[in-house]
Amino acid sequence: FNNMLYIFIFIVIVIFIGYAFYIVNAKKVKQIPKHWHNILIKEVLFYKKLTPNHQAIFRNRILLFLNEINIDGVNTEIDELDKILIASSAIIPVFNFPNWSYNNLTGIIVYSDSFNEELQFSNKDKNKRILGMVGTGRFKNQMILSKKAIRLAFNNKTDKHNTPIHEFVHLLGKMDGETNGVPESFIGKEFIAPWLELMYKEMEAINSDESDIRAYAGTSEAEFFAVTSEYFFERPKLFKQKHPELYKMLSLCFQKSN
Structure with a gap:
């Protein structure tokens, strides 16, 4: 006993x-560090516009993202602000998807400045113009970003550019295994034909210099989706005014209510 x-x-x-x-x-x-709120209010306009309850959710999702994804710097120091801005860029496109996780991303590599297609970044390397990309081959499931681009994406709150958001949207575009610029996993099959019609019509306008959407969107269907998504999140009111049909379609894609 x-x-x-x-x-x-x-x-x-x-x-x-x-x-x-x-x-x-x-x-x-x-x-969750209390000072994150003040950083986000100052740096991230999307966060600033949220209700207090949604801001709390946003901060929690930043924490979850940073616990899941490794962020490493190459010849540059990654500080807290860099991590917060990267995580914010990841959360913004999927904020209305409560349980979202980037299953096709394991890590993020940050360079101090732009780099070329061989991921070389010294001043001696030619064509050093890339600010962000989703890796392939041995860099599969990795994202490569320029620290300069991360900071610029949030410093200028009136432009239509955000490189990190652009790259995270590329990840979303790959969810169905295709890189054709058709967000089939998010809009449903019944909206594919209207999306294609809108996309090719606007790409023609872009390539004819008759659109305010960045010219890079006219280079491929995948880039069209990523570039218009940047515009959608960076300048939503202007995008809605200039491109109401595209705005409705991207609102459907990202489950934005208004």
Whole structure:
């Protein structure tokens, strides 16, 4: 009987210690730094426009993203602001998808400035014009970003550009296994034909220099989706005014209510 009692007490102690350890670590994981709010209010216009409840959700999703995705700098230091801005860029396009996780992303590599297609970034390397890309080959499931582009994306709140959002939208475009610029996983099959009609019509206008959408959107269907999404999130009112049909279609895609 005594042996049974000792075993029972031992099991209870082990369970108690395990539970206490879980609670302590859970609190550490879930703790969101209070100063993040002030940083986000200052730096991220999308966050500033949210209600207090939605702001709390946004901060929590930043924490979850940073716990899931590794961010490493190459010849540059990655500070807290860089991480917050990268995570914000990831969350903005999928904010209305509550349980979203980037299953096709494992890590983000940050260079100090632009780089070329071979991911070379020294001043001696030619064609050093790339600010962001989704990796392929040995860099599959990786995203490469320029630190300069990350900061510029949020410093200028009146332009239509946001390189990190652009690259995260590319990840969304790859969810169905295709890179054809058709967000089939988000708009449903019945809207594919209207999307294609709108896309090719606007691409023709872009390539004829008759649109205010950035010229890069006219280079391919995938780039059209990414560039128009930048515009949609950076200057929503202007985009709605200039491109009401595209605005409705992207609102459907990103589940934006207005």
